Amino acid sequence: MVDVLPRASVSVARSRPRSFTLRRGSGLLPKLGFAVYLVALMLPICWLINMSLRSNEEIMSTLAFWPHHPSLEKYYYILNDPTWIHAFGVSLTYVAINTVISVTAALPAAYAFNRYHFIGDKYLFFWLLSNLMAPAAVYAMPFFNLYYAIGLFDTVWAVALAHCLFNVPVAVWILEGFVAGVPREIDEMAAIDGYSFPRFFIRIFVPLIANGIGVTAFFCFMFSWVEQLLATTLTATDALPFAAVMSRSYSVSGMDWSLLAAAGVLTMIPGAVVIWFVRNHIAKGFALGRV
Amino acid sequence: MTEKPFNNRAWLMVAPVFALVLFSALLPMMTVVNYSVQDSLGQNQFFWNGDAWFRDLLNPSTEIGARFADALLRNLSFSLVALAIEVPLGIAVALSLPRGGWAVGPVLVVIALPMLIPWNVVGTIWQIFSRADIGLFGAALTGLGLHYNVTQEPISAWCTIVVIDVWHWTPLVILLTYAGLRAIPDAFYQAARIDAASRWATFVNIELPKLQKVLVIVVLLRFMQTFMIYTEPFVVTGGGPGSATTFLSIDLVKIALGQVDLGPAAAMSLVYNLITLTLCWIFFTIMMQLDRRRYA
Amino acid sequence: MARITLDGIAHRYDTRSQSAALKRLNHVWQHGRAYALLGPSGCGKTTLLNIISGLIMPSEGRVLFDEKDVTQLPTERRNIAQVFQFPVIYDTMSVAENLAFPLKNRGIDRRAVKARVAEVADLLGLTRDLSRRARNLTAEAKQRVSLGRGLVRSDVAAILFDEPLTVIDPSLKWQLRSKLKAVHRALDLLMIYVTHDQVEALTFADEVVVMKDGSVLQVATPTRLFEQPEHTFVGYFIGSPGMNLVAAEVDGHVAHVAGQAIELGARYPKLAAGSTKLGFRPDYTFLVADGSGVPVQIRRMEDLGRRRLARVALGPHEIFATVPHDVPIAGEQAHLAIRQDRLFVYAHDELVSGDRR
Numbered sequence: 001m002v003d004v005l006p007r008a009s010v011s012v013a014r015s016r017p018r019s020f021t022l023r024r025g026s027g028l029l030p031k032l033g034f035a036v037y038l039v040a041l042m043l044p045i046c047w048l049i050n051m052s053l054r055s056n057e058e059i060m061s062t063l064a065f066w067p068h069h070p071s072l073e074k075y076y077y078i079l080n081d082p083t084w085i086h087a088f089g090v091s092l093t094y095v096a097i098n099t100v101i102s103v104t105a106a107l108p109a110a111y112a113f114n115r116y117h118f119i120g121d122k123y124l125f126f127w128l129l130s131n132l133m134a135p136a137a138v139y140a141m142p143f144f145n146l147y148y149a150i151g152l153f154d155t156v157w158a159v160a161l162a163h164c165l166f167n168v169p170v171a172v173w174i175l176e177g178f179v180a181g182v183p184r185e186i187d188e189m190a191a192i193d194g195y196s197f198p199r200f201f202i203r204i205f206v207p208l209i210a211n212g213i214g215v216t217a218f219f220c221f222m223f224s225w226v227e228q229l230l231a232t233t234l235t236a237t238d239a240l241p242f243a244a245v246m247s248r249s250y251s252v253s254g255m256d257w258s259l260l261a262a263a264g265v266l267t268m269i270p271g272a273v274v275i276w277f278v279r280n281h282i283a284k285g286f287a288l289g290r291v
Numbered sequence: 292m293t294e295k296p297f298n299n300r301a302w303l304m305v306a307p308v309f310a311l312v313l314f315s316a317l318l319p320m321m322t323v324v325n326y327s328v329q330d331s332l333g334q335n336q337f338f339w340n341g342d343a344w345f346r347d348l349l350n351p352s353t354e355i356g357a358r359f360a361d362a363l364l365r366n367l368s369f370s371l372v373a374l375a376i377e378v379p380l381g382i383a384v385a386l387s388l389p390r391g392g393w394a395v396g397p398v399l400v401v402i403a404l405p406m407l408i409p410w411n412v413v414g415t416i417w418q419i420f421s422r423a424d425i426g427l428f429g430a431a432l433t434g435l436g437l438h439y440n441v442t443q444e445p446i447s448a449w450c451t452i453v454v455i456d457v458w459h460w461t462p463l464v465i466l467l468t469y470a471g472l473r474a475i476p477d478a479f480y481q482a483a484r485i486d487a488a489s490r491w492a493t494f495v496n497i498e499l500p501k502l503q504k505v506l507v508i509v510v511l512l513r514f515m516q517t518f519m520i521y522t523e524p525f526v527v528t529g530g531g532p533g534s535a536t537t538f539l540s541i542d543l544v545k546i547a548l549g550q551v552d553l554g555p556a557a558a559m560s561l562v563y564n565l566i567t568l569t570l571c572w573i574f575f576t577i578m579m580q581l582d583r584r585r586y587a
Numbered sequence: 588m589a590r591i592t593l594d595g596i597a598h599r600y601d602t603r604s605q606s607a608a609l610k611r612l613n614h615v616w617q618h619g620r621a622y623a624l625l626g627p628s629g630c631g632k633t634t635l636l637n638i639i640s641g642l643i644m645p646s647e648g649r650v651l652f653d654e655k656d657v658t659q660l661p662t663e664r665r666n667i668a669q670v671f672q673f674p675v676i677y678d679t680m681s682v683a684e685n686l687a688f689p690l691k692n693r694g695i696d697r698r699a700v701k702a703r704v705a706e707v708a709d710l711l712g713l714t715r716d717l718s719r720r721a722r723n724l725t726a727e728a729k730q731r732v733s734l735g736r737g738l739v740r741s742d743v744a745a746i747l748f749d750e751p752l753t754v755i756d757p758s759l760k761w762q763l764r765s766k767l768k769a770v771h772r773a774l775d776l777l778m779i780y781v782t783h784d785q786v787e788a789l790t791f792a793d794e795v796v797v798m799k800d801g802s803v804l805q806v807a808t809p810t811r812l813f814e815q816p817e818h819t820f821v822g823y824f825i826g827s828p829g830m831n832l833v834a835a836e837v838d839g840h841v842a843h844v845a846g847q848a849i850e851l852g853a854r855y856p857k858l859a860a861g862s863t864k865l866g867f868r869p870d871y872t873f874l875v876a877d878g879s880g881v882p883v884q885i886r887r888m889e890d891l892g893r894r895r896l897a898r899v900a901l902g903p904h905e906i907f908a909t910v911p912h913d914v915p916i917a918g919e920q921a922h923l924a925i926r927q928d929r930l931f932v933y934a935h936d937e938l939v940s941g942d943r944r
Contacts, residue, residue, distance in 0.1 A: 030387040037384050041405065044416050044458065047427050051419060059425050105311055108304035116301040124305065130571040131316050133511075135519035137540035138560040141547040142319030165315040168308055228411045228522050233548070243411040257419060264412040271407025272400070279396045478671040481642055486689040486736060487663045496688075500678045 045268070051261035059257050074262035084263070087242040090156055091225070092270070094241070097160035098167055099220040103213060105164075106171035107206070113172065114179040115187070128169040136229045139165060147234055158234040159241070163224045170223060171216050178212025218278045225271060242267060320564070327557035344558035355555050359562075362539045369449075369538065370517040373456045377513060378506070380457070381464025386494070388469055399466070406462050414526025417455045421527065428454075441528060445535035448528045452536055455523050460516065464509050471505035472498060504581050511574040515567060539563055589653055591616040591639060591745060591777065596648035598634055608634045610801045611647070616779065618744070621771050623792035624781045627824070631801040632781045633749055639779065640669050640747050652744075667745045668737025672753045674729030676721040682708070683717040686735045693740070707739045710773060711766065727759045731766065738774070745777040752787060764791060785825050789813075797821045813868075816931070817938040822866045828896070831872065833904040835865040837932055840941075845902020847881045852927030853941030864933045869896060869907035871929035876914045880922035883908075888916065899923065 051059060052074055053067040062068075078084045112118070113125060139162070147158040182205065190200040206213070228243040235241060246263050302309075330340040350356040384402075389395055408416070421441045423429040432439040439447045475498065483493045521540035524530065530537035530545070537545075543563065547556035593616075598609040609631045616622060616639075624632040637643040639650060641662035650658045657665050677685050686704045695703075708714045711731045716724060721732055730751055737746050748767075752760045768791065771778055782788050788795050789809040797804045797812065797820070804818040816822035822830030835842040835849075837858045842849045842865050849865070874897055883899040883906065895910040899921065908923055910916065932939045 030383075034384060034387040037380075038401065041402070041458065041462075043427065044420050045404065047420055048416050051425075063425060063427075063430050065427075101311070105307040109308040112301035112304035115295060116298040117295045118297065118299045118301040118305075121301075124309070126572070126575050128308070128312060129575060130568050131312055133515040133519075133567050133571050134316065135521075135540055135543075135563060135567060137519065137521050137543045138323070138564050139316075139319055140544055141553075141556060141560070142322050144548070145322055146319050161311075162315065164311045168311050168315075172308060222407055226407065226409045228409055229544075243409060246411060246415065257425065260415055261419065264408075264415055267409050267412050268404070268407065272404065275400050275403055275407060276396075279399050476673070478673070478675050481662070481669070482671065482675040482733070482736075484642075484661070484663050485640075485667075485669055487692040488688070489692070492692065496677045496679060 048261050048264050051258055052265050054258055056256060056258050074259050075266070077259065078262055078266060083240075083245055084242070087240050087245040088266070090235075090239050091231070091241040094156040094159040094163070094231070094239075095221055095224045097156060098163045098224045099217050101160065102164055102167040102171040102220045103175075103217055106168055106175050106216070107213075108201070109172050110175035110179050111201070111205070113176050115184070128172055132166050132169040132173070134165060136227065140229060140233045143230060144233055153234060154236045154238050156239050159231050159239070162230045162234055163227060166227075167220045167223055170219055174216045174219060175209070175212055178209045178215075181212075182208050214278060218274055221274055222271065320561075323557045323560050325557075326553045327561055330554050340554060344554045345562070348555065348558045348562060355559075358542060359539075359559060361534065362537060362542045363566075365537070366518055366520075366539050369453070369456075369520070370514050372453055373460075373517045374510065374513055376453070376457050377461045377464050378510065381461045381509070382468050382502075384461070385465045385468035385472060386498075388465070390473070399469075402462050402465055404462075405459050408459075410522035411526055413455065413459055414523045417451065417458075417523070418527050421451050443532050445532055448532060448536045451527065452520075452524050455527065456517060456520065459523070460513060464513065467505050467509050468502060471502045475501050504578070507574065507577055507581065511571075511578075514570065518567065518570075589618045592651040593639070594649045594651060596635075596638060596645050596650065598631075598638060598643065598645045598647070602646070607801050609638070609645070612803050614796070614803070614806070616745075616777055618777050619775045620793045621768075621778045621791060622780065623788035623795045624779065624798060625783070625785060625788040625795050625824075626798035627783055629800075630798040632798050634801075635798070636669075636747050636749055636779065636781050639745075640667050641665050642669075666740070666742045667747060668734075668740065668743045669747045669749065670730065670733050670737060670751045672750045674726055674733050674754070676729050676732050678720075678722045680721055681718055682713055682721050682724070682732055685721050685732050686713075686717075686739050689736055689740050703739055703741070707735045710738070710770060711735050725759075726754050727756070727763050730755065730763060734767075734770070738770070743776070745779065748778065748780040750782055751780075752782075752784075760787075767791065785827075789825070797824065814929070815938075816866070819864055819866060819933050819936040822868070822931070826868060826870070828869055828907050830866045830868050831906045832864050832866050832933075833901065833906065834861075835863055835932075836860050837863050837865075842932070844881075845904060847901065849881060849925065849930075850927065851932065851941065852930055853943040855932055855939060855941040858932070858934050858939065862935045864936070866931040866933055867925045867929060869909055871926040872906065872908040873924050874899070874908050874910045874914055874916070874921045875924045878922060880924040883921055883923045885916065885919050885921050897921070 050065065050067060053070040053072070055069070055071065055073075058068060113121065143158075143162050144153075147153045147162070152158040152161070186204065186208070187200070190204055195204065228241070231241045232244045232247075235244065242263065246260055327344055328340055328342070329337040330343070347353045347355050348359050351360045388398060388402075405413070417428075420426040420428045423433045423439065429439060429441070438444060441447050441451050479497045479501075480493065483497055488496065519540050520538055521544070524536045524538060525541055528536045530541045539559075543556060543559050546552055546559065593612060593614045595611060595613060596609065597607060597611040599607045624635060626632050634643065638645045641650075641657070641660060641664075644658065648658075649656055652665060662669075677688065680688065683704055686707060687700045690700045690703060704717070705714070708717055711734065713728070713731055713735060716728065721729065724732065734746070734751075737743060751767075752763060755763055764787065767778075767780075770776075780788070780791055789812075792809065794806060794808055795812055796806045797818070799818075799820050805812060805816065805821050807815075807817075812821060812825055816825065816830065819830075819832055823832060833844050835844045837843075837851070837855050839857075840851045840854045842851055844865060881901060883901045885897055885899050886905070887898040888910070889896045889898070895912070897908050897910050897916075899906050899908055901923070906923070932941060
């Protein structure tokens with residue numbers, strides 16, 4: 001005879017399907033290791049924030065985790081200083097320009113790579129990929145000459161175009177993965193419905209991969225924002241990015257550490273903001289299609 | 292996989308990309324090629340020098356040849372060490388990330404943070420962090436009794452650069468591996484449980500094989516990035532002490548922009564670029580092979 | 588093991604939500620029989636399967652293997668095997684190594700493993716492929732390997748299948764189906780097979796459990812499901828085309844549909860107008876040549892070779908009927924006759940049994 005257990009003792013303990021607990025970290029050691037990793041990751045960043053809130057005298061005299069007299073004076077200074085503001089503005093500008101150019105050019109190319117075979121397509125794709133791996137150092141001097149020769153030296157356009165070297169391949173690579181995710185039947189249906197290709201592309205196709213475009217824009221933003229060698233080589237006075245201004249932060253008594261630290265913290269903010277918005281898609285973006 | 296139609300008009304769609312990259316890559320390289328086969332007496336007077344610069348470069352007994360060989364060796368050993376640490380570490384961390392739930396978003400953001408920091412700021416952070424007087428890292432190491440001095444001890448400088456690279460770029464390994472792991476269907480894990488497989492056996496027999504393609508991409512990217520590292524060592528050690536951390540990129544920029552030896556610099560650029568191209572080709576072929584096997 | 592018992596099983600994925608993935612049910616699965624869990628997507632059949640296998644812990648109720656309460660036991664400690672929708676094999680291993688894996692993990696000695704692997708490979712027709720890399724096989728062969736990994740353990744008493752033919756080429760599905768039936772006959776195991784395809788369910792199973800929206804609607808042999816569906820959904824889902832269902836007013840032994848009177852085979856109490864339906868299969872609904880029967884309008888004829896189907900209209904209702912070969916069709920008007928013993932009355936979608944005296 002089968003007895004039915006009283007409900008109460010049963011339902012509370014089992015509200016979670018076991019499959020969800022299936023892959024949780026097996027045991028304490030991995031969790032501990034993970035926690036150690038996270039701490040190690042955050043330490044230098046926290047230290048930077050720490051530095052930025054202390055004065056130079058305090059920094060040079062004592063080593064401490066906590067600022068004894070925390071002050072935001074360096075932040076005020078940066079946010080009110082025209083050179084700094086201009087520098088940040090310049091950086092944001094060329095990053096934005098570059099992202100727009102890269103994504104716009106890469107869209108049709110990604111479509112072509114995924115949907116068609118054409119002469120030299122494999123070699124072209126490989127060449128693009130290899131530019132992703134191009135050492136910036138190799139291009140520093142040639143770019144210097146090139147942009148000087150065409151009169152774009154020391155403008156945001158120089159840096160924006162220079163960054164296309166690696167950002168366009170990145171954009172094509174990532175977008176191709178998303179294009180692959182749209183079934184070809186959609187193209188065929190649009191053709192049957194009488195759409196001309198440009199109209200189909202802009203009105204139907206692009207909205208379908210809006211997700212992918214967002215992810216691509218994020219990666220282009222990231223790679224352009226962090227690259228400094230080309231940005232400083234191709235600029236002199238008018239279009240100085242923040243990196244150049246930072247390397248000139250000397251005060252009478254040597255390196256102005258707390259100013260540098262404050263500037264550093266400020267440069268992390270755009271990145272953090274952008275990644276927060278695409279956090280659900282980053283893992284998908286870089287790996288999609290290619291994985 | 293259905294066959295793709297052959298259509299040469301696709302070149303029209305690829306044209307903007309082609310033009311941009313041509314402008315960014317091929318055009319500048321042409322000037323480099325130009326310089327690499329010429330010599331100058333100053334004041335923009337150039338004369339043909341043939342492959343003299345190349346021969347000098349690839350001959351370890353010349354000054355420039357020795358310099359190049361040293362830098363190349365430094366780069367290769369650095370890449371190997373960095374990869375040997377970052378790949379296992381990255382995989383291990385990716386395995387312990389939460390698979391679902393509210394924690395995923397914030398954790399991914401925190402993990403990705405080091406990658407979003409401009410490279411000169413990374414250098415600055417560690418410049419401060421590694422100093423024995425004002426930095427936690429430096430102070431902790433000297434406090435433990437180690438002879439740690441970034442500006443004077445080559446080993447300290449080396450270790451610091453390795454630590455910086457691991458700190459900076461392991462997140463990339465983690466994110467890509469995590470994406471690869473998430474793509475594995477539940478059923479495989481369930482089958483492994485039914486087969487009474489241990490955690491290690493599950494890792495070796497299910498996760499690792501399914502991560503093959505991701506890992507090839509990861510190793511390719513990371514190797515390339517370590518091979519062309521510039522900003523971080525430049526800011527933290529300036530290439531020193533001596534030439535202990537003078538990697539290829541740093542050396543190249545020094546020669547090209549610092550002194551006026553355009554010829555040797557150009558030759559070095561080309562050889563450097565050729566090496567990266569070759570390595571790229573190898574990885575690309577491996578990737579294509581994996582693709583073909585999957586659809587077999 | 589003689590049987591699996593589900594006692595008061597119910598499941599909710601989200602404890603806060605009102606809708607249950609699986610509504611309360613009790614069932615006993617007999618050893619050695621083949622069952623199918625049939626139903627549309629989202630009806631809870633996979634949930635039920637996973638509760639039996641132990642991949643999900645039910646929100647309520649108990650699972651018993653014979654008399655032993657296994658609800659708390661994880662999958663690997665129950666003696667079941669599961670075959671999934673797509674082949675789950677270990678890519679890096681050969682077929683033989685795949686089959687040996689579950690045994691090796693349980694510490695069985697090598698010679699016993701080898702013998703057992705050979706046995707199972709022979710049963711499944713894999714002997715020729717034993718040394719091949721598992722990933723190079725066809726999808727159908729891979730599913731056999733997946734099944735083999737389940738059969739290779741001698742303590743396995745039940746095999747659970749979660750739509751295993753999904754990725755198999757349609758022309759090869761029958762091959763794997765026959766293999767499964769052969770294995771069942773040879774090994775006398777309890778087999779539970781989840782599918783949304785009625786052909787698979789009806790040909791494979793001794794008994795079919797029809798489900799919808801988390802509830803079990805009927806458990807019966809394929810024949811009985813066809814001849815006497817206890818729920819309108821069962822009637823509609825099974826058969827191609829399914830049962831005709833029309834709204835009706837039932838009183839005594841007459842039903843009124845769209846103003847027409849239809850003679851019923853039994854007496855029924857008076858049933859509420861809005862929720863009563865009449866159900867009759869096209870197979871037992873005929874167009875007749877003599878003027879008897881219900882007048883209907885022919886909308887379309889479909890000649891299927893073996894039989895002819897007519898789509899007819901009875902008032903606003905569309906009905907499928909069989910057209911016997913000796914019945915000529917002229918014009919749009921025709922008459923419909925329904926076999927009385929195959930005419931069913933449903934109230935609130937459930938079968939009402941009438942008084943057949």
